[in-house]
Amino acid sequence: MIRLENVSKRYANGHYGVIDVNLEIRRGEFLFLVGPSGAGKSSLIRLLYREEVPTSGEIYLDEFRLSQLRRGQVSRLRRQLGVVFQDVKLLTNRTVYQNVAFAMEVVGASSRDIHKRVPQVLELVGLSRRRNNYPHQLSGGEQQRVGIARALVNNPVYIIADEPTGNLDPETSFEIIKLLNEINRRGATVIMATHAKDIVNQMHKRVVAVENGRIVRDEARGAYGYEP
Numbered sequence: 001m002i003r004l005e006n007v008s009k010r011y012a013n014g015h016y017g018v019i020d021v022n023l024e025i026r027r028g029e030f031l032f033l034v035g036p037s038g039a040g041k042s043s044l045i046r047l048l049y050r051e052e053v054p055t056s057g058e059i060y061l062d063e064f065r066l067s068q069l070r071r072g073q074v075s076r077l078r079r080q081l082g083v084v085f086q087d088v089k090l091l092t093n094r095t096v097y098q099n100v101a102f103a104m105e106v107v108g109a110s111s112r113d114i115h116k117r118v119p120q121v122l123e124l125v126g127l128s129r130r131r132n133n134y135p136h137q138l139s140g141g142e143q144q145r146v147g148i149a150r151a152l153v154n155n156p157v158y159i160i161a162d163e164p165t166g167n168l169d170p171e172t173s174f175e176i177i178k179l180l181n182e183i184n185r186r187g188a189t190v191i192m193a194t195h196a197k198d199i200v201n202q203m204h205k206r207v208v209a210v211e212n213g214r215i216v217r218d219e220a221r222g223a224y225g226y227e228p
């Protein structure tokens with residue numbers, strides 16, 4: 001479970017990313033984070049994967065207390081989390097297979113495990129036939145699938161995605177959401193910040209809306225609720 005208690009983030013320039021946020025996310029949930037531009041979605045996402053730490057308040061993620069991680073806990077935490085970005089940032093000189101394998105190499109996985117796991121994940125995201133292609137040979141949707149495979153490969157408990165469909169056309173976006181939904185169905189908790197109104201409205205998942213750094217709405221089977 002993830003629990004945010006009175007979390008605020010004030011940046012060095014004095015701007016607040018989030019203000020006094022309280023939120024609980026249980027394992028197995030699928031949650032959309034919505035809100036106008038500048039509302040604080042990315043700030044919240046960055047706090048969740050500990051790219052940032054709160055100025056005040058505390059975030060608990062399973063056994064971790066994010067503001068007070070002991071040495072060695074950061075890498076253990078990161079293994080529980082798979083992060084997906086709008087801008088996929090693949091390694092351009094490595095193939096699809098190598099990009100995904102790299103995520104296992106950096107956490108010290110054995111080559112035996114890598115050889116076993118990477119093909120499984122490529123199969124799951126529908127990219128087995130593209131395994132030897134380089135990023136520039138892939139469509140935007142395929143590149144994002146590699147991004148998702150990379151996030152998934154270490155079997156994280158939580159998938160945290162910041163506008164993963166932001167660069168994709170509507171049809172491709174739906175393919176990516178279907179994939180995230182399947183991953184959620186297999187047990188991962190999915191937290192996704194998005195402006196994709198149609199997707200949110202069709203999925204009937206939990207929707208948490210943020211405005212001016214504060215949570216203003218939290219609905220179990222919610223709708224997007226804004227005009228794009």
Ligand SMILES: Nc1ncnc2c1ncn2[C@@H]1O[C@H](COP(=O)(O)OP(=O)(O)OP(=O)(O)O)[C@@H](O)[C@H]1O
Nearest residue numbers: 011013015016017036037038039040041042043044
């Ligand atoms: N690194 C930073 N330094 C200073 N201020 C920041 C920083 N990151 C975000 N902010 C400020 O925090 C507030 C929330 O921004 P954030 O990027 O979290 O919003 P968002 O909801 O993700 O927006 P968008 O939908 O446009 O991505 C804004 O006022 C923004 O200017």
